[in-house]
Amino acid sequence: MSTEKRTPLDRERVADTALRLLNEVGLDGLTLRAIAKELDVKAPALYWHFRDKQALLDEMATQMYRRMVAGTVLDPADTWRERLLAMSHGLRTALLGYRDGAKVFSGSRFTGTDHAPALEANLRLLTEAGFTLVQAVDAGRTVNAYTIGFVIEEQGVRPLPGEPREGFDIEERARRMADFPLAAEAGRLLFDDYDRQFEEGLALVVAGIGARYGIG
Template identity: 55%
Template sequence: MGATKIDRARVADTALRLLNEVGLEGLTLRAIARELDVKAPALYWHFKDKQALLDEMATEMLRRMAAETAGPAPEDWRRGLADAMSALRSHLLRYRDGAKVYSGTHYTDTSYAEPMERHLRMLVDGGFTPGTAARAWFTAYSYTIGYVIEEQAMGPDPSALPSGAEAAANPPADPAPYDLGARATRLAGHPLAVAAGEELFTRHDPGFRAGLAAVVEGIAATLHPDGAKRGESGP
């Protein structure tokens, strides 16, 4: 039997699949090599270390997301920005620790340029300057990444969730891994902190939407020329 042939694309695809089984901490080049039925040193021809592999994984995640969301952006920049961040969250949630993998990495090619240009153009056409458009985009992006990192820290991992028709027929309940009753007991005497538990640790979908709406309106009030002018003139 001949040696197994691998390339960067196959390694990244395998790593993304294995990520759902073992998580970011358990994802090692050795584990990926076992999955590919090759010796670990073979991977070093393609990736010098784990960070280089994470960079490629994040780039592949972006390629897949860009392919799914291709098309003209909405004329309404508020809707377009909210839709883009919702799509980003949805895609990151497909992978266990997806937001951790995606954040802080360096893309390995320029596949990010077209979607970035399209969304920045939407913001500029909506009245932002190039500089404030970039700041608006990064602000919403940072909120989304941070939210998903916290959300995924609470579980469940994607490998435990149903998929396809099964998922459509039996959508998973919003995870609540924390025992809110025990938390309330620990925090007795702090009623507002107790009440916050329901908002912080359950109902992630509406929580994300509410926070994103606040971010978008904050961007409109502080970074968009119309909002900035109203702020300068006072009530």
């Protein structure tokens, strides 16, 4: 009989393993059975920690957030625009670090209160800049939703950076749509240079928030 001691199975270890496996198999292939196999345990052992896959996704999203903010210090001198931009850039970078990262994050519920300090600081900065609390929440939610939605679409074309999905050949698309020159050329803007696309869309969103609430 082996006397080797196994690392105790806990929520953090299961979530970490799931995030690692996510990059290999994607969200559709991420089953509790596959995670259990990776951990060398029986699948029922995972139900002691997670009642279902959504509960696991909640913990995975929480771990993603913890990694995203680890070592990050908010600049108290930020303007409200700078803070929204920084939040969005940080979130996109974090989500792109995982195959289907945006889908995992979308709709998940944080299992702890790790996000509360940053949320409090961001809401305070916005309200001190002239937003009401309702407006500050709406502004933050809108930027957050834009970022997650953008990355879901981005990862639909490129599951991981530098890994395009089959069927998104821009030149081939342009040939098929040769009778529609504007639509054909638009493909280069829709399915390439996602950094430029993201920055322009984010600038539009933040400018719209300022215009909507009359805050410079």
